[in-house]
Amino acid sequence: MNSVIYKKKAPLLLFLLPAFAFMMVYLYYPFVRNILNSFVEISGLGTAAGAVNQPWYSNYVNLLQDPSMITALKNTAILILVTIVFQVGIALVLALLTDRAGKGAQFFRTVYFFPIVISGTALGLMFNLIFLYKGGMLNQLLQNIGLISDNVDWKDEKHFLLTMLLPVIWQYVGFYFVILITGLNNISADIYEAASLDGADGWKTTWYISLPLLRNVLFTCLILAITGALKVFDLPWVMMGSGIPMDRSWLTGTYMYNQTFIRADVDYGSAIAVIIVILGVVISQLANFIFREKDY
Amino acid sequence: MKRLLATALAVIMVISLTAGCGGTETTTTKAADQTTTTKADDTSETTTGSEEPSGPVEITVVTSYGGDDGNRGNYEDAVSAYEEATGNTVLDASATSDEEWKSKVMTDFEAGTEPDVLFYFNGVDANPIIEGDKVVSLDEIREEYPEYADNMKEDLLVPSPVDGKVYTVPVNGFWESLFINKAVLEDAGVEIPGADYDWETFMADCEKIKEAGFTPVAVSLQEVPHYWFEFAVYNRGNQDNHLNLPASSDDETGAKWAEGLGDIKALYEAGYLPDNTLTASDAETVQLLADGDAAFLIDGSWKIGYFQENCADNLDDFALAYVPGQGERKATDLVGGISMGYYITRKAWEDPDKRDAAVKFVEHMTSDEVVSVFATTSVTALKDGVIPSDDLDVLQLSAIDMAAGATSLVGAVQDGMSAEARGDLFANIKNIVTAKITAEEAIDSALALQ
Structure with a gap:
């Protein structure tokens, strides 16, 4: 840290300036503008802001009374939980199994990571075909093996949650899998060798060596999963746009988009966006506090 | 030298960030100047x-x-x-x-x-x-x-x-009218609707079609209830008052709208709409008509292209008829413009x-x-009319016959609503048909955003 370049701060600041200016123009200014927009009447994108709402905080009061917003918050909370348990959980199990696969690890790493490189929109369309009511892959399969006789509406009020969450979980398992397997690779082989000499079997090695040494990586994954769940939009929107069924499947992101772009209630959409940011900051800080890294 | 280079690079980066904003102004000014010159x-x-x-x-x-x-x-x-x-x-x-x-x-x-x-x-x-x-x-x-x-x-x-x-x-x-699958109607023993098609006959036909194992009406109430709303409301009024917007659900127009929405609810409750009309996309329900699983679909003149493209092998199964009339509206009174x-x-x-x-x-x-x-089959504003084509298919000919028999053409009342109000009303149609809210409540909710 004694490099010459750091003794004088001016060049350092100069290099930071472009990124700072970029963030100010394209992130913080729109964010502040968005907060202001949530207090004024804007009926449609492209229309100028009108008078200040009466009372000025009316959109926030409406949010608390809006059943669809409450549904969106509940569904987002469920998504966070499901993400933690299944996305990170399945990724951990796969990583531990693949770690033992030796040379085949690279193959599995590619296979499990692949869904990440496909766009959410394309995946949404694919799953729409799988869950299609008439002629959908799942209904045909279940009918052919005799499990159902009539088509099942996988997007109805009984099934919509599973239909929406399953593809989201499936898409991101590979992402956490790659992070976790990289963490496992970083654990020194000497430790496993020593444990083996001491008579530790596979399960004990996992429980007493792999998992404790993977703790920080695992917690990083949890924080990424929680903050990622708050931002999920594309896949649920393609599959469940407009809150299918009966406004039951809203997430905070899809509901904000619907209010702003479809229902043309821009100021209300802005208020929802503010809530999403607040939730994101609070929950990620909470997650950071709970899962903060420890030195060994 | 390094410091100088670093400074220069940073300055270039900052300038490049703001270049877009400055560029627009320069172009506009230049364009304005040139326009002045051009006009002179x-x-x-x-x-x-x-x-x-x-x-x-x-x-x-x-x-x-x-x-x-x-x-x-x-x-x-x-x-x-x-x-x-x-x-x-x-x-x-x-x-x-x-x-x-x-x-x-x-x-x-x-x-x-x-x-x-x-x-x-x-x-x-x-x-x-x-x-x-x-x-x-x-x-x-x-x-x-x-x-x-x-x-x-x-x-x-x-x-x-x-x-x-x-x-x-x-x-x-454009015109909006009733696309029919003639094969489905024949299988269900239902006559092809004529120019005097009325609501009562339509409901009786729907029952026959349902009993024959088909879906009478292809519509996605969650995504595109627009066409049925338009005709249901028109059926409760006439050409002169169709474009009126209500001030509230209590006034004459509001009551007309509520009755029209009640007709859509009746269709839903009678089981004449697809089983998944509250979750299906518009594409899915249109496919029902194309696949010979449904009999009726209200859509616009632009839909002809869909059938030409996707049903070329059995295009003569499809035809254009009139949306059943009720009250003062004759079946041949179309929505369009x-x-x-x-x-x-x-x-x-x-x-x-x-x-x-x-x-x-x-x-x-x-x-x-x-x-x-x-x-081809729709109205135009051309002084000399369209240049006739001798290369029309059966569906286009059917559309021309249908349009030729129209007794009037009136615009869509929903086009007079603000996007916010329209979005609210159509999003609530699923709640009306499932009795979660009344038609009057949905109308008042939409009008509050008008």
Whole structure:
């Protein structure tokens, strides 16, 4: 840290300036503008802001009374939980199994990571075909093996949650899998060798060596999963746009988009966006506090 | 030296970040200056306004001829012909028309990234761009190009609700009517509906169709309840009062709307709509008619292209009939009109290079030849009418017969609603049919946003 370049701060600041200016123009200014927009009447994108709402905080009061917003918050909370348990959980199990696969690890790493490189929109369309009511892959399969006789509406009020969450979980398992397997690779082989000499079997090695040494990586994954769940939009929107069924499947992101772009209630959409940011900051800080890294 | 280099690099990066903003202003100023010069020259030299551009130019065009629009192929052919004839290039950013597309178009104008030519609605949806002086009226264009849109009937050019001026040159109008699957009707023992089709007969037919194991009506109430709303409301009124908007659910028009929405609820409760009408997409339900699983579908003239493309092998299974009438509305009273047309934006008009290219583009796309290809079965504003084609298929011929038998054509009342109110009302139709709210509550909720 004694490099010459750091003794004088001016060049350092100069290099930071472009990124700072970029963030100010394209992130913080729109964010502040968005907060202001949530207090004024804007009926449609492209229309100028009108008078200040009466009372000025009316959109926030409406949010608390809006059943669809409450549904969106509940569904987002469920998504966070499901993400933690299944996305990170399945990724951990796969990583531990693949770690033992030796040379085949690279193959599995590619296979499990692949869904990440496909766009959410394309995946949404694919799953729409799988869950299609008439002629959908799942209904045909279940009918052919005799499990159902009539088509099942996988997007109805009984099934919509599973239909929406399953593809989201499936898409991101590979992402956490790659992070976790990289963490496992970083654990020194000497430790496993020593444990083996001491008579530790596979399960004990996992429980007493792999998992404790993977703790920080695992917690990083949890924080990424929680903050990622708050931002999920594309896949649920393609599959469940407009809150299918009966406004039951809203997430905070899809509901904000619907209010702003479809229902043309821009100021209300802005208020929802503010809530999403607040939730994101609070929950990620909470997650950071709970899962903060420890030195060994 | 290193410090100097670092400083220079950082300065370049900052400048490059802000270059876009400065560039716009410079271009505008330059364009404005050139426009002033051009106008002065024009006055002294000619009134045709057809100044020669400096060379081939690139214009951006946004239309609703995107996705699965029946005229997408015709549009691409017409654009290619324009490019070939003029040497200009068209950057096409067309998409399917829906509420999202409308919002995007408006956002582009707000952000200053509007196209040079826009094919868009001429009703209240365009109010913001007209109030903001973002598009050019025909009067202003004709000062420079006197022959602009002179192949159109003046009384069919739709004036803006904002200032009564005409801004758009139409291609073709639309009608909304009843598509039927004749094979399904035959299998269910139901006669093909005629010009006197009434609601009572329709409900009886639906029962027969349902008993025969088919879905009577293909509609996605969660996504596109628009057409059924339009006719259900029309059936409870007449041609003179159809375009009236209610002030509340208690007044005469509000009561009419509530009754119309009640008719949709009756269809749902009787089981005449698809099992998954509350979760299916519009594409899924249209597919039911195409696959021979449903009998009736209300849709617009643009849907003909879908059947031509997807059902070429059994196109004669499909035909156009009339939406059943009720009360004062006869089945042959259609909903339709000329609701869209080409705008030239102020930005293109004030750019001397693009002005001529934009005008020529609209003139080409609204010429008798091109409009005739697009219109085929729908109404146009052409003075000389469409150039007849002897290459029509059975569905087009059926559509021409249906349109020829129409006794009146009235606009869509939903076009008079704000996007916010319309969105709220249509989103609540699923709640009305499942009795989560009453039709009156849904109407009042929408009107509060009007």
